[in-house]
Amino acid sequence: MAYYTLNSYRLRFEPVEIFEALKNEEGAFFLDSSLNSDSSGRYSFLGIGPFFVLETKERNPFKDLRKVLDRYRISLPKDYPPFCAGGVGYLSYDLGFLLENRLKRKKPDDLKIPECYFAFYNTAIITDNAKRILHIFTSGLPETKYYLAKSLCEQNLKRIQKLLYGINFRKSKQAGRPDNSLELKSNFTKDSYILAVKKGKEYIKKGDIYQLNLSQRFQAINSLAGFEIYKRLRKLSPSFFSAYLDTGSFQILSSSPERFLRLDGDNVITRPMKGTRARSKNKSEDERLKNELLNSAKDKAELMMIVDLERNDLGRVCEYDSIKVNALRELEEYSTVFQTTATISGKLYKDKDRIDLLRACFPGGSITGCPKIRAMEIIEELEPNRRSIYTGCLGYLSFSGSMDLNILIRTIFKKNDKIYFGVGGGIVADSKPLDEYEETLVKAKAIFEAIGTPLELKQRVSLKR
Numbered sequence: 001m002a003y004y005t006l007n008s009y010r011l012r013f014e015p016v017e018i019f020e021a022l023k024n025e026e027g028a029f030f031l032d033s034s035l036n037s038d039s040s041g042r043y044s045f046l047g048i049g050p051f052f053v054l055e056t057k058e059r060n061p062f063k064d065l066r067k068v069l070d071r072y073r074i075s076l077p078k079d080y081p082p083f084c085a086g087g088v089g090y091l092s093y094d095l096g097f098l099l100e101n102r103l104k105r106k107k108p109d110d111l112k113i114p115e116c117y118f119a120f121y122n123t124a125i126i127t128d129n130a131k132r133i134l135h136i137f138t139s140g141l142p143e144t145k146y147y148l149a150k151s152l153c154e155q156n157l158k159r160i161q162k163l164l165y166g167i168n169f170r171k172s173k174q175a176g177r178p179d180n181s182l183e184l185k186s187n188f189t190k191d192s193y194i195l196a197v198k199k200g201k202e203y204i205k206k207g208d209i210y211q212l213n214l215s216q217r218f219q220a221i222n223s224l225a226g227f228e229i230y231k232r233l234r235k236l237s238p239s240f241f242s243a244y245l246d247t248g249s250f251q252i253l254s255s256s257p258e259r260f261l262r263l264d265g266d267n268v269i270t271r272p273m274k275g276t277r278a279r280s281k282n283k284s285e286d287e288r289l290k291n292e293l294l295n296s297a298k299d300k301a302e303l304m305m306i307v308d309l310e311r312n313d314l315g316r317v318c319e320y321d322s323i324k325v326n327a328l329r330e331l332e333e334y335s336t337v338f339q340t341t342a343t344i345s346g347k348l349y350k351d352k353d354r355i356d357l358l359r360a361c362f363p364g365g366s367i368t369g370c371p372k373i374r375a376m377e378i379i380e381e382l383e384p385n386r387r388s389i390y391t392g393c394l395g396y397l398s399f400s401g402s403m404d405l406n407i408l409i410r411t412i413f414k415k416n417d418k419i420y421f422g423v424g425g426g427i428v429a430d431s432k433p434l435d436e437y438e439e440t441l442v443k444a445k446a447i448f449e450a451i452g453t454p455l456e457l458k459q460r461v462s463l464k465r
Contacts, residue, residue: 002074003149004139005157006084011132013167015044016231018125018134019244021163022048023227027119028246029088031396033129034238034255041240044127045083045396049159050119051142054087060098061091061116065397066355068120072141074399081126082264084137086398088245089118090252090408093387096363097380100373106380111388111413111420117247118397123156125164136160141399184453187384188216190437196382197433203378204429211305212369212378215424216440217385222451226251226414229450233412237335237446241406243394252389254411255446257334258341260364260393261357263403266348268318268357269326272306272366273407274426275299275340278442279333293338294331300340302426303329307342309365309372316360318346336445354403364407367391369426389413390422412447421447 019030025048033041054064069087076084095115097103122141127134138156140149188196193216200212222229230244230253239257259271277293280286293299307325314323327343348357368391369375379387390413395405413420423440441448 002072002139002141003146003153004074004076004085004137005153006080007136007138007157009134009136011127011129011134015046015127015129016234017167018127018164019046019227021167022046022125023246025049025163026248027053027121028244029119030244031083031088032234032242032244033240034234034242042128042130043081043083044129045088046125046127047088047121047123049123050121052120054089054116054118054120055114056116057114058098061095062355062359065116065118066353069355069397069399072120072399073401074139074141076400080400081128081135081137082402082404083396083398084124084126084400085122085139085141086396086400087118087120088396089116090245090389090392090394091116091358091362092389092392093363093367093408095392096376099359099362100376102373103376103380105386107384107386109386111386111415113250113388113415119247122152123160125160184218184220184448186216186218193437193440194433197427197431197436199382200378200427201429201431201433204427209375209378210370210428211302212375212427213367213391213424214379214382214427214436215387215390215422217383217387217390217420217422218444219418219420220451221417222414222419223417224451226253229253229412229414229419232450233446236449237410239334239410241395243406245394250413250415252394252408252411252413254394254406254408256394256406256409256411257332257339258366258407258409260395260405260407261361261403262405263348263354263357263401265401266350268314268346268348269343270310270314270361270364271341271343272303272310272364273332273339273341274303274306274366276425276439276443277338278445279336279338290331290333290338293340298428298430300329302428303340303342305370305428306366306426307344309370310344310361313361313365314344314346317352317356318348322347337442354397354401357403362393363391364393366426367407367409367424387422388420391424410443410447412451419451
């Protein structure tokens with residue numbers, strides 16, 4: 001049995017202020033419910049100093065992931081937070097090409113990063129944002145002998161307490177100013193993106209697919225530290241599934257509003273998101289845009305197609321009668337956009353686990369189109385670059401058996417002084433190419449502002465490669 005402790009305190013500081021004390025430590029992560037609520041964003045998780053890191057390239061990582069998770073499995077009381085120790089990391093969209101023999105990659109690997117990265121932690125800081133409680137969970141993993149595990153557990157607790165003690169005397173830093181000198185470039189021109197939308201619609205007309213998720217990728221030089229950009233992003237666009245992950249070689253800065261998969265016991269939830277409208281500061285215009293989205297047959301059809309796809313994916317690993325659409329179409333309000341989502345649930349077969357669930361559902365259907373495999377082939381044809389982490393997933397795989405992963409949208413990848421981010425949307429038969437192009441820019445509004453490009457839409461539309 002693993003040795004562990006859980007120490008609880010009154011939450012005196014916001015999670016982002018706590019992470020200021022940890023951000024420069026090795027392997028620092030912040031699973032940040034910056035738009036918190038009792039249901040979707042109750043907890044935030046922070047950690048440093050992984051005892052093991054799994055990175056894979058050009059091979060299927062799922063066997064290795066299962067091996068590590070099984071080796072260090074911990075049985076915890078049911079009233080403990082859902083993540084106390086385990087793996088935190090990502091699966092890149094490109095991993096999907098290794099999982100299907102039919103798929104062939106044609107585009108160069110320009111970012112050259114692992115397709116799977118998971119760092120494994122024996123200690124975590126957990127903030128219960130609803131009850132205003134701070135927990136410090138420490139364990140003696142990977143030690144197996146009692147006295148060694150107990151000693152390591154105590155060392156971990158003292159280390160975390162020492163780091164957190166300094167928060168009392170540290171004035172919380174404001175987010176840094178954006179780097180206004182950057183030059184933003186896209187891997188599409190406006191005209192070439194519109195042409196790609198038209199080609200996607202041709203495939204739909206021929207019956208190859210019903211929906212296609214098409215994206216463009218922006219890049220720029222930005223000298224501001226990754227966490228400074230992240231603080232601006234979380235302030236401009238708070239989300240349920242925000243995250244900051246520092247691998248040492250690069251950083252991932254995500255303000256994702258979309259949950260990919262959550263597993264609690266044998267209960268599975270996925271929440272695909274389709275349908276977007278920009279927000280307006282004018283109340284009457286804001287209300288008009290909201291109603292326009294809710295009454296849009298095109299946006300409703302987009303979401304319904306993905307609901308069917310996700311139900312089918314869950315059907316590969318869940319009991320057939322357990323799969324339910326809990327919410328068919330719900331409106332979610334964010335600082336810059338309105339979105340519509342659906343909630344689908346199921347119960348895993350007794351002989352299946354979360355690795356089987358990942359294998360059945362990855363990558364998420366909301367960011368490919370349907371049918372999924374043919375849509376991915378067309379994405380590879382039409383998009384100029386590999387997506388890398390964009391539209392992959394990021395989150396935790398707990399040693400106690402739970403799992404929660406977002407979809408990596410509204411996300412910045414930062415490597416040295418270069419930043420990259422993708423934005424896309426669903427293409428269906430009645431899509432208007434110019435509208436689809438402008439929708440990608442609406443979705444990127446918060447990122448544009450966070451990195452120092454707060455241009456009006458009419459200006460952004462004319463961005464050149």
